[in-house]
Amino acid sequence: MTNNSMVYLILVAYLAVTFLTSLIGRKAGGEDPESYFMANRNLNVLTLFFTLIATNFSAFFFLGFAGEGYRIGYAYYAMMAIGTAFAAISFYLIGSKVWKLGKTHGFITPPELVGALSGSPFLKYTFLIVMIAFTLPYLSLQPIGAGYILEKLTGGEIPYFTGALLLTIFIIFYVFYGGMRSVANTDVKQGILMIILMLAALWIISDSLGGIAEANRRVFALKPALFTRSGMENYFTPGRWFSFCLLWIACVPMFPQLFMRFFIARNPRTFRTTTILYAFIPCFLFILPVAIGVLGHLAYPDLSGREADQILPMMLVKYAPGWFAALVMTGALAAFMSTVDSQLLALSTMGTRDVYMPLFHPGAGLKEQVWVGKILVVIFAGIGLWIAYKPFATIFDIVRMAFTGYAALFPVVLALLYWRQTNATVCALTIIIAELLVVGFHFHWLPEELLLGFEPVIPVLLLEGFMISIGSLLFPRSHP
């Protein structure tokens, strides 16, 4: 059997298993919004944990981490692992309250909750637009990743965009068919697969290079800066390090696909246990792709820009047997699929509940809601694919912009949950100004000197905190 036949065989087998899992999800659920969008708010610890990590650890985890490991070094592991673990604190601050409110009032989407807490349609729609606007570039990372991987894996037989297109069609199919229960069920398998295969990948690659210790020593002799606390070219200045630690705390709970998972825990205990597991997993999991990226210097010492995003498949193709490379890349595809399916479901749910129903057909029945959601899945997937056609930056740069955009929503949600006099109009204006700053800094329309060595997330959060506090003190919301 040729190498490529093996690749296709493994891929088809994996896709078949995924589809069968989605069928099981369909059987377990009903044809109503609570079931299709929320899996009846009844996920146990195991399913909730894996759906959280599989949803969160995306193409960015596989390709982006390895790419940054290559560009920055082991310092990138430290930043990502610590920052992601700290997000557990915001799971408590935001997630536990959101779960209670969702259980009591039956909320399905984040804008629904924000609208109800603030009593302001203006804030609700501002929040919705921002969530959708920053999810689309993040969504596009998944077909980008799938395209890179299938192209490398098949030696170019499946070109970049064809790979992206094929995977997107498949994902549309099973999200369309099964909804949240299917997504959560496939996430469990995809999450387990992702962890096992990444472990095996590092083991096989480092073994081919004489063992992890020997391989690390060789890279250290070649490029010691990859082993420093500040990373290559002193990437992590104290200001940047501090910024990233805060960025993850603020942005992770604001991913719509993650925010919606706060609603679906079976009970508070399930949510607490899941949060603890979530804090623990980055400690060992994140080192795997970063280490592969660092070791990549032994085989490919001169990659630059977006080329480095492909270091993981390049190392696998070079050092692992064909069947194993195919298997690991299937694990990577699993990571993309488990993120994109959740993003599509979150976007379509918001489109249905927050746009279609209130603006076009308030009396939409349960079946109609599910059908509109399914059509929106196709539309949003098409937009993601369109962005992926010509990626506008490296994976990390796309993520950095999208995540800062999400982080700007965090102070508003926090204020609404904990401070009754929070003024909704001030919050909406705050979000608009903050997002203009995010875009301005990303595209260098604003001078970098204004950041004083920090990432944009710091001035954005500080400004929002100031505006919301002063605005709500001067014009407190009146409660009936």
Next chain:
Amino acid sequence: MSSFLKNSTSWVLIFFLIFLLSQDYISWFKKVELGWGGFPGWMSWVVFLQLLFVGAMILFARYYWKQEDYDE
């Protein structure tokens, strides 16, 4: 001890301390030495910090967060 762990101020303090420890800028300027598996020596501190944080989360969930189940 139990009342300390049921107090919100204690937890703000504990998490703030762990966050401060993670801003370990002194190691920025130390000479890098390789440790276990050829990884940089400072990584053991990073792993320790994360485990410390997970330990704190377990205690937080058990003694503080759990109290809120019966609120509202």
